[in-house]
Amino acid sequence: MNENIQKIREQFPFIVQHPQSIYFDNAATTQKPIEVLQSIQNYYKNINANIHRGVHKWSILATEAYEAARKTVAQFINAQDPTEIIFTSGTTHSVNLLADCLFNTYFQSGDEIVLSIAEHHSNILPWQNRANKFGVHLKYATLNHLYQVDVNHLKSLVTEKTKLIAITYVSNTLGTINEVKEIIQFAHQHNIPVLVDAAQSIAHLKTDVQQLNTDFLVFSGHKMYAPTGVGVLYAQKKYHSYLYPLSSGGGAIIDVDLHKTEFADVPLRLEAGTPNIEAVIGLADAIHFINKNGGIHQFYLLEEHLKNYLYQRLFELQDQLDIYTTLQSPSVSVISFNVKNQHPFDVGTLLNNYGIAVRTGHHCTQPLMKHLKIQGTVRVSLAAYNTIEEIDRFIQALHKTIKMLL
Amino acid sequence: MSQNKILKIEKELLDEFELFGDDWEAKYNYIIELGKTLPAMPNQYKTDDYLIKGCQSRVWLKADKENNLLHFMADSDALIPKGIIALLLKLVNHQSADEILNYDFGIINKIGLQQHLSPTRANGLVSMINSIKQYAKAQ
Numbered sequence: 001m002n003e004n005i006q007k008i009r010e011q012f013p014f015i016v017q018h019p020q021s022i023y024f025d026n027a028a029t030t031q032k033p034i035e036v037l038q039s040i041q042n043y044y045k046n047i048n049a050n051i052h053r054g055v056h057k058w059s060i061l062a063t064e065a066y067e068a069a070r071k072t073v074a075q076f077i078n079a080q081d082p083t084e085i086i087f088t089s090g091t092t093h094s095v096n097l098l099a100d101c102l103f104n105t106y107f108q109s110g111d112e113i114v115l116s117i118a119e120h121h122s123n124i125l126p127w128q129n130r131a132n133k134f135g136v137h138l139k140y141a142t143l144n145h146l147y148q149v150d151v152n153h154l155k156s157l158v159t160e161k162t163k164l165i166a167i168t169y170v171s172n173t174l175g176t177i178n179e180v181k182e183i184i185q186f187a188h189q190h191n192i193p194v195l196v197d198a199a200q201s202i203a204h205l206k207t208d209v210q211q212l213n214t215d216f217l218v219f220s221g222h223k224m225y226a227p228t229g230v231g232v233l234y235a236q237k238k239y240h241s242y243l244y245p246l247s248s249g250g251g252a253i254i255d256v257d258l259h260k261t262e263f264a265d266v267p268l269r270l271e272a273g274t275p276n277i278e279a280v281i282g283l284a285d286a287i288h289f290i291n292k293n294g295g296i297h298q299f300y301l302l303e304e305h306l307k308n309y310l311y312q313r314l315f316e317l318q319d320q321l322d323i324y325t326t327l328q329s330p331s332v333s334v335i336s337f338n339v340k341n342q343h344p345f346d347v348g349t350l351l352n353n354y355g356i357a358v359r360t361g362h363h364c365t366q367p368l369m370k371h372l373k374i375q376g377t378v379r380v381s382l383a384a385y386n387t388i389e390e391i392d393r394f395i396q397a398l399h400k401t402i403k404m405l406l
Numbered sequence: 407m408s409q410n411k412i413l414k415i416e417k418e419l420l421d422e423f424e425l426f427g428d429d430w431e432a433k434y435n436y437i438i439e440l441g442k443t444l445p446a447m448p449n450q451y452k453t454d455d456y457l458i459k460g461c462q463s464r465v466w467l468k469a470d471k472e473n474n475l476l477h478f479m480a481d482s483d484a485l486i487p488k489g490i491i492a493l494l495l496k497l498v499n500h501q502s503a504d505e506i507l508n509y510d511f512g513i514i515n516k517i518g519l520q521q522h523l524s525p526t527r528a529n530g531l532v533s534m535i536n537s538i539k540q541y542a543k544a545q
């Protein structure tokens with residue numbers, strides 16, 4: 001086994017404790033390193049208190065840890081200022097929160113939002129729900145022959161009514177990397193802000209929001225080795241004046257009268273209620289874990305090696321499979337396929353019996369499934385603790401599965 | 407004793423599964439082959455009206471009541487769910503509504519596939535059983 005992979009693997013108790021199981025569902029959620037598990041325990045043993053309002057030492061400790069986590073996340077994505085980091089419960093919450101604000105303060109009837117057909121439902125429904133009520137129109141860019149968002153088609157959809165482009169960095173179903181930088185440059189030439197859904201890129205591609213020059217960016221902690229229940233909405237400072245949500249509550253205020261309220265600044269006014277404090281701190285410790293192990297790019301390199309091998313082995317079976325990517329497509333370590341004429345449910349069920357966890361179904365991307373004219377796919381998604389040997393065992397199991405279904 | 411009819415079929419099925427021991431591949435092969443023996447369901451019935459909600463694959467089930475006996479037809483676009491519905495129909499097809507409603511559908515646990523075919527939403531086992539019961543309840 002590759003030494004670097006071995007070193008990472010050892011840090012994941014779930015992986016160590018289930019040597020016979022193969023976990024290839026990392027795009028859904030990653031396993032957690034010991035550092036994150038200990039972080040959660042440590043929080044409840046040594047810190048636990050509510051944040052931001054207490055004068056006692058525990059509340060001060062908890063607040064300091066929580067705000068230190070904000071700085072760690074800001075550094076991790078190279079935000080200019082920690083106030084640009086808004087903690088949420090996850091990507092879905094982040095997009096809803098942003099939509100809640102922008103429909104409150106920014107969009108007007110007749111405006112248009114440009115998305116792509118490859119978006120996760122979490123980057124469609126928050127816009128669709130509200131757009132239908134407010135008379136805002138959604139437009140969808142299609143895919144090119146490499147299964148990426150077709151940038152030329154996207155550009156052709158933009159009009160003077162376009163007020164936001166919301167696009168996924170990496171497709172959760174196909175693993176393809178989209179040309180978000182080019183899209184952002186084009187959008188800014190037309191004064192259109194951009195939201196990047198980084199849920200699937202955050203654990204694989206180094207994220208630098210200043211270099212990308214994105215206006216908004218969202219991701220979930222649980223897909224990057226952190227606990228569930230924490231996510232981030234990154235919002236460039238110049239948009240903070242638009243960030244007034246319709247839903248609000250405790251903690252988000254400076255002064256409340258019975259009939260009007262003076263709100264706190266961003267990020268606090270967007271973090272109403274008691275947040276998931278231990279998960280926020282756990283996210284910071286997941287970032288420490290990533291940095292200690294060489295940073296995201298090191299993970300990317302290990303995963304590239306695995307991915308290339310997986311691709312090679314799957315493309316060897318090309319006659320029996322429909323593969324929804326090409327060898328030329330820029331991608332992360334995610335691949336979707338179907339066994340020809342077989343339902344992904346059957347393939348996933350049999351693979352599970354061989355001890356291999358893959359995901360089957362539409363992956364919350366039904367518009368994409370309709371575009372590809374399929375019901376679903378089998379999705380394999382790798383992390384840096386997976387191994388070449390596991391890929392070999394998976395391919396063996398896939399052979400047996402195909403035989404059983406014939 | 408009419409209730410015995412379903413239990414008798416169940417017993418026969420259990421005897422067959424007994425032979426497979428712990429060999430899950432053999433059990434699955436049996437189920438997949440069973441699915442292939444289902445009489446074809448005419449395409450005109452493969453509509454939303456007969457679609458069982460709650461499965462990752464599509465499963466259609468239709469029943470006609472005649473002299474208080476239920477006659478089912480079913481199909482699926484996936485082999486394993488098709489096999490499962492075929493297994494269930496082996497038990498309940500052409501039986502009376504009362505017998506069906508009295509049966510506890512314990513077969514899946516008893517054939518030792520519960521860890522493989524647990525009643526999660528994805529495989530739709532619960533939805534299939536509920537749908538069968540609905541047809542039995544309907545007048």
Ligand SMILES: Cc1ncc(COP(=O)(O)O)c(C=O)c1O
Binds near residue numbers: 090171199220
């Ligand atoms: C591209 C993409 N966007 C959004 C989400 C939603 O993330 P969460 O379920 O953590 O809110 C996911 C998760 O699968 C995703 O892959």
